[in-house]
Amino acid sequence: MSEYLQPKSLEEALSALSQHAYTPLAGGTDFYPPRSAQIIKDPILDLSKIRSLQIIEERANDYRIGATATWSDIINGDLPELFDCLRLAAREVGGKQIQNIGTIAGNICNASPAADSIPPLLALNAKVELESIGRIRTVNLDEFITGNRTTLRKADELVTGITIPRPKQPCVSTFLKLGARKYLVISVVMVAVILEVDVHRIITSARIAVGSCSPVAQRLPQLEDDLIGKKVGSNFSETPSHEHLLSLTPIDDIRSKALYRKDAALTLVIRALEELETKLS
Ligand SMILES: Cc1cc2nc3c(=O)[nH]c(=O)nc-3n(C[C@H](O)[C@H](O)[C@H](O)COP(=O)(O)OP(=O)(O)OC[C@H]3O[C@@H](n4cnc5c(N)ncnc54)[C@H](O)[C@@H]3O)c2cc1C
CATH class of the missing domain: 3.30.465.10 (Uridine Diphospho-n-acetylenolpyruvylglucosamine Reductase; domain 3)
Structure with missing residues (x-):
């Protein structure tokens, strides 16, 4: 078995993987930083070609x-x-x-x-x-x-x-990321929002996800439900409350305190909705 394989086709890659325990590698930007050349023991299957x-x-x-x-x-x-x-x-x-x-x-x-x-x-x-x-x-x-x-x-x-x-109706969407600085930063909180709006300017679907506030990023289903049926121009960005974010389980770590993360998550959700409400108006 080769220690490093750089297949040119998917078939070749899958065949290699069916025979040996290769570690797939794409850009290597997550894989390499925590390892030094000395401790890379895994045979590599480089998918980049x-x-x-x-x-x-x-x-x-x-x-x-x-x-x-x-x-x-x-x-x-x-x-x-x-x-x-x-x-x-x-x-x-x-x-x-x-x-x-x-x-x-x-x-x-x-x-x-x-x-x-x-x-x-x-x-x-x-x-x-x-x-x-x-x-x-x-x-x-x-x-x-x-x-x-x-x-x-x-x-x-x-x-x-x-x-x-494909969504059923026209959509607007946004993403907000809060970190300790503007660039090259791991997030303290991030929020993605997508709203579908019908011809009567009514929200028919809302999809809101929050990252860095739980082991896996989460959607906020109750808030999504509460936004459905609201009209553009009705200040729907005032809908979110702390109750909508109760499923989040942020931790204290080097980047932030859990309490700050919870508060920041609510602020970011409101700001994202304000941004989309302005865009739709
Ligand atoms: C300086 C720096 C800044 C960064 N900033 C950010 C940031 O702001 N936000 C952020 O989210 N991330 C950041 N990252 C992390 C990283 O760049 C991203 O997560 C990037 O998208 C990882 O993609 P990659 O192709 O390099 O993955 P790789 O390192 O090649 O692989 C990552 C993992 O996925 C597996 N894998 C890759 N492709 C496949 C596949 N097709 N099938 C199965 N398994 C696969 C690998 O085996 C490995 O376990 C940063 C990294 C660095 C070094």
């Missing part, structure tokens, strides 16, 4: 982001307004160098509680496509991430893409 995995496409019923699409691919691609939340998140990840090489699939597979793609992808109702030899399965993102840095990916599977269903 599989061009078919980098495609972002619009299909009849959904959008598909290939597993090796980078943050820069999201920023520079021509995805519609629905994806503003993901595009804004992409612009906040590391710096340009990280955005050029780091992938969204790598971000979800690493499954950090502070991973910037996860709140927007949860709000987008994203599904994760997993492939092994002769088998493809698709799971909801909230099922794929099972805890802090754990996923249900099996050793012989690769994440091959992320799919996002």
Whole structure:
């Protein structure tokens, strides 16, 4: 078995993975920093040369982001307004160098509680496509991430893409990230919001996710329900309250106190809704 494999096709990659316990590698920006060259023992399956995995496409019923699409691919691609939340998140990840090489699939597979793609992808109702030899399965993102840095990916599977269903109505979306400084920062709290609005300017769907306030980013279903039926211009951004955020379980850590995180989460949710209400007016 080779210690480092750089396949050019998905078939070659899946075949290698079916025979040996390779660690998949995309941009390497999560994998390498905590390790030194001396302690890298895992044989590596470098996916970065599989061009078919980098495609972002619009299909009849959904959008598909290939597993090796980078943050820069999201920023520079021509995805519609629905994806503003993901595009804004992409612009906040590391710096340009990280955005050029780091992938969204790598971000979800690493499954950090502070991973910037996860709140927007949860709000987008994203599904994760997993492939092994002769088998493809698709799971909801909230099922794929099972805890802090754990996923249900099996050793012989690769994440091959992320799919996002087309919404029924026109959408607006946004993403807000709070950190200790503006750039190159791990978030203290982040919020992604998507609102669908019908021709009568009534909210028909609200999808709100908060990251860095629990082991896995979470949607806020009660707040989402309470926003449905509200009219644009009715100050719907005043709807959120601390009760809507009771499911969050932030921790004290080097970046923030739990209490501050809870408070900041509510502020960010309100600001995100204010921003979208202004945009819709
Ligand atoms: C300086 C710096 C700043 C950063 N800033 C941010 C930030 O602001 N926000 C943020 O969220 N993250 C940040 N990160 C973390 C990292 O850049 C991102 O999480 C990035 O998206 C990871 O993608 P990658 O392609 O480099 O993943 P990799 O490091 O290649 O892989 C990450 C994990 O996913 C697995 N994996 C990758 N692709 C697949 C696949 N297709 N199938 C199965 N498993 C796979 C790997 O085995 C590994 O366990 C930063 C990192 C650095 C070094």
